[in-house]
Amino acid sequence: MSARTARLLGPHRRNLWFWVFVGPFAVGLGLFTYVPLLWSVYLSFFNAHNTVNPTEFVGLGNYTAMLGDDAFLGSLGTFLLFTAFIVPATFALSLSLALMVNRLRFAQAFFRSVFFLPTACSYVVASLIWKLSLFNGVRFGLANTVLGWFGTDQTAWLSTTSPPWYWLVIVTVRLWLQAGFYMILFLAGLQRISPQLYEAAAMDGARPGWQVFRHITFPQLRATSVAVLLLLVINAFQAFDEFYNLLSDARGYPPYARPPLVYLYYTALGRDQNLGLGSAGAVILALIIAVATVVQARWFGLGRKED
Amino acid sequence: MHDALTRAGRALRVVLLVALALLFLVPFYLLVRNGLAGEADITAPTWAFFPRELHWSNLTEVFSDPDLPLARALLNSTLIAVSTTVGTVVLASMAGYGLARIPYRHASVVFYAILGTLMVPAAVTFVPSFVLVSTLGWISTLRGLVIPTLFSAFACFVFRQYFLGFPKELEDAARVDGLGYWRTYWRIVVPNARPVFAAVGTIVFIGAWNSFLWPLVIGQDQSAWTVQVALSTFTTAQNLNLHELFVAAGVSIVPLVVVFLLLQRYIVAGVERSGIDD
Numbered sequence: 311m312s313a314r315t316a317r318l319l320g321p322h323r324r325n326l327w328f329w330v331f332v333g334p335f336a337v338g339l340g341l342f343t344y345v346p347l348l349w350s351v352y353l354s355f356f357n358a359h360n361t362v363n364p365t366e367f368v369g370l371g372n373y374t375a376m377l378g379d380d381a382f383l384g385s386l387g388t389f390l391l392f393t394a395f396i397v398p399a400t401f402a403l404s405l406s407l408a409l410m411v412n413r414l415r416f417a418q419a420f421f422r423s424v425f426f427l428p429t430a431c432s433y434v435v436a437s438l439i440w441k442l443s444l445f446n447g448v449r450f451g452l453a454n455t456v457l458g459w460f461g462t463d464q465t466a467w468l469s470t471t472s473p474p475w476y477w478l479v480i481v482t483v484r485l486w487l488q489a490g491f492y493m494i495l496f497l498a499g500l501q502r503i504s505p506q507l508y509e510a511a512a513m514d515g516a517r518p519g520w521q522v523f524r525h526i527t528f529p530q531l532r533a534t535s536v537a538v539l540l541l542l543v544i545n546a547f548q549a550f551d552e553f554y555n556l557l558s559d560a561r562g563y564p565p566y567a568r569p570p571l572v573y574l575y576y577t578a579l580g581r582d583q584n585l586g587l588g589s590a591g592a593v594i595l596a597l598i599i600a601v602a603t604v605v606q607a608r609w610f611g612l613g614r615k616e617d
Numbered sequence: 618m619h620d621a622l623t624r625a626g627r628a629l630r631v632v633l634l635v636a637l638a639l640l641f642l643v644p645f646y647l648l649v650r651n652g653l654a655g656e657a658d659i660t661a662p663t664w665a666f667f668p669r670e671l672h673w674s675n676l677t678e679v680f681s682d683p684d685l686p687l688a689r690a691l692l693n694s695t696l697i698a699v700s701t702t703v704g705t706v707v708l709a710s711m712a713g714y715g716l717a718r719i720p721y722r723h724a725s726v727v728f729y730a731i732l733g734t735l736m737v738p739a740a741v742t743f744v745p746s747f748v749l750v751s752t753l754g755w756i757s758t759l760r761g762l763v764i765p766t767l768f769s770a771f772a773c774f775v776f777r778q779y780f781l782g783f784p785k786e787l788e789d790a791a792r793v794d795g796l797g798y799w800r801t802y803w804r805i806v807v808p809n810a811r812p813v814f815a816a817v818g819t820i821v822f823i824g825a826w827n828s829f830l831w832p833l834v835i836g837q838d839q840s841a842w843t844v845q846v847a848l849s850t851f852t853t854a855q856n857l858n859l860h861e862l863f864v865a866a867g868v869s870i871v872p873l874v875v876v877f878l879l880l881q882r883y884i885v886a887g888v889e890r891s892g893i894d895d
Binding site for chain 1: 623626630631633634637638641642643644645647648651659660661662664708709711712714715716719720721722724727730731734736737742743744745746747748749751752764765767768770773797798799802823826827829830833834845848849852853854857859862863866869870873874876877881884885888889
């Protein structure tokens, strides 16, 4: 064995073994994440209709087109509105569920399972139930049936734009589906809080309930809360499944409630397969996510070590 | 007085929990009710909490509808979910072990390159990934549906964290017995790390079974539809047969409900790991 080979292999051939273990994963990740990203950046500077090997360079044309497109900007607005609904709602519900389940003295496992079970459902199945049964716009929909008992008229939940009832349908799907997941995270956080803190608080005369929650429980859940908020926002940004399955039909997608990914889907993979424009949109979204993640991390002081 | 208040508070909390639990179960109830009802019962103007007649034949009828390739879709979903789970766990656990345990000068560079992809959500790369997969000619193939999804930075990260805390003594004993990295890993480490494999495996399986956007984009031919794509195609189509759609949806969640009931503690462990991000 030459000296050079020996150096490459490292002591005990550790370098070789490192790459035997890490190599397949690293190569695959590079090929299926970094290569598409770079390719996408490349495509975004070209007129690429229906082709991945374009020849017509258009500079920043796709970017200006994208940023000048009201539908694209509108999709960012839709995302902000959706986030404004879903993030606080899921946070509050999952935290409340965790607090209530955590203090149960019986049937704790049962309740935990019930709230967690929706996680087994796909957005496709949940949307199907919501669209065709729970919030079906006709008389046999459950929501309309219940409202009918009180003498209220039927509502076409998904096609009424003023007031925008479709938001109620969209938000409740995701709330039902993911509240249990975040409840589990909060439960884990609650169980990490030292009982001594509560004993000390009781000694100091803190009344159980709101005072203890405000001064002990909630501050102790800080790391969990930050993680939950980050996950909620990132997931809301990626919302596609429920929007697509609730709102699209044989005629296509309605002009409202179109989040960024749905917009991108129809632009890049729709009838005219405008991959250049779609790539520009993907790059813009990736930048927004990167910036938002950094800002959020700063905001919440992530990396500052918890004690 | 104070005691009575706490007791009333506790009772109120239980009532609230029971009400919420019932509310959470309503969608499952609708799934079963509509799946076993006749079409006339579902669309009847007056609501019936229980269908007048249970049509168990819906279960067989749904498999013989030529328009809804349910059996094929279930087979595709099973193949995809199983191979994705096995592939992800093998690749990510080996990488996690290498990063945690094999000293290498540039290990931290590799680690941060992997971690960086967590910042890039898969959904943002779906357009470029679609481009890549179509260039490779993998549209509507099992390879196209599975291989690009096998490299989960999240799974790799979880395994690395786990192996960092894995007792070194076990591996040292193996080393004394003359085992190299490869055999130490497969014979000593893997058998002693079953809980983390189960946790990551179940989370990946659920994600793969329920995944929608990627199969929608890549599995274009009817022969490559997953069960989610098949259901979605019929939910968004014009002419629907409601009872058939609901029974198909019910069948599609059976594998997951089984996984859930059998492996819940591993799933919970997996979820807990996914929230720890420091």
